[in-house]
Amino acid sequence: MALLSPECSRPFLKVFALLLTVTTAAAAAHSKCEIEAIFNFGDSNSDTGGFWAAFPAPYGPYGMTFFKKPTGRATDGRLVLDFLAESVGVPFISPYLKSIGSDFRHGANFATLASTVLLPNTSLFVTGISPFSLAIQLNQMKEFKFRVDEHYSSSHSKGWTQLPPPKIFGKALYTFNIGQNDFTSNLKAIGIEGVNQYLPQVVSQIVYTIMELYKLGGRRFLVMNMAPVGCYPALLVELPHESSDLDQYGCLISYNQAVRDYNAMLKKQLKRARKALPKASLLYFDTHSVMLQLFRHPKSHGLKYGTKACCGHGGGPYNFDPRLICGNKKKINEKYLTATACSDPYNYVSFDGVHATEAANKHVTLAILNGSYSDPPFSLQNLCNFRPLD
Secondary structure, eight states, X not given: OOOOXXXXXXXXXXXXXXXXXXXXXXXHHHHOBSOOEEEEEESTTTOSSHHHHHSOOOOTTTTTTTTSSOOSOSSSSOOHHHHHHHHHTOOOOOBTTOOSSOOOTTEEEOOOTTOOSSOSSSTTSOSSOOSOOHXXXXXXXXXXXHHHHHHHHSTTTTSOOSSOOGGGGGSEEXXXXXXXXXXXXXHHHHHHHHHHTTHHXXXXXXXXXXXXXXXXXOOEEEEEOOOOGGGOHHHHHHXXXXXXXXXXXXXXXXXXXXXXXXXXXXXXXXXXHHHHOTTOEEEEEOHHHHHHHHHHOGGGGTOSEEEEESSBSSOTTTOOOTTSOTTOEEEETTEEEEOBOOSOXXXXXXXXXXXXXXXXXXXXXXXXXXXXXXXSOOOGGGTBOOOOOO
């Protein structure tokens, strides 16, 4: 093939240069994001492996959809936190407690399965609660920042490269997905009225934590409210109730009303906190409304099953048996039985009776990104050109 003459090549080179400039500009615009890290505080709804790092025992079909193996996440695939990380263009956020293979250059995840907001070493809580309460997670965050600052102020700062630069704390998004265990862990023992007595303390501790993170340089906060636990298959099976307490969608009216009361309290206190944090963006996200729509109208959102668990035992309307939870094998009535997962978790809202599927988590994430369920109404797209979720 003959080469282009200098005269013929000039127009071609001009067009190529123009295309290269446009492509580069488009790529730069797409990658532009003021959110450079995520620091998360939470429970099993956002735990990416912290609990299992502290107490190794991953099992069952968890992680089957995306990771193809258990990863310490209480779902079949990705969590809302994972989707958020993908959308801002950073790797999945490493658990703070995971010592091998962690990369903290884009944040850290302090959440652990069964965590509560209030300290667990109190008569309020039953056994089975994680020792890593929100107060402990806050202290871990403070220690993390101290170590980062110390590392970069040292003359020997060329050591471990998996730490973020100190400036990252002012460019991060601080997310909260915690409080559910404070509500559900004692429902059997003391009922809704008993639980309601200490929920104001839960809200106060969340607000206090935000204030402390503000002192550390945090400026962008996203607080997710509590989901409608009255629609969880596990609670529908385990909590005593009359048929009159079920709404037309099969969810527990009284328990969901108690959650709404808590969410209203949280929303009110966060609104008050904004006045004390003039340089902060403090968003309240209504997880409850998004999940309630999924439970009530799964087919309208591309799903099939609302209050039925994908992974469990017993079949029936809920497919949940507290004697044999997801992934476990046990001898019941002289037979060895296993609580197996369905083959189509993408059709379910609930994966194991308590935790959402990857499909449901994706719906929640999309609502976070477009800002339609935030207070005040705010799209995070104002801060970031998000990558599309697959």
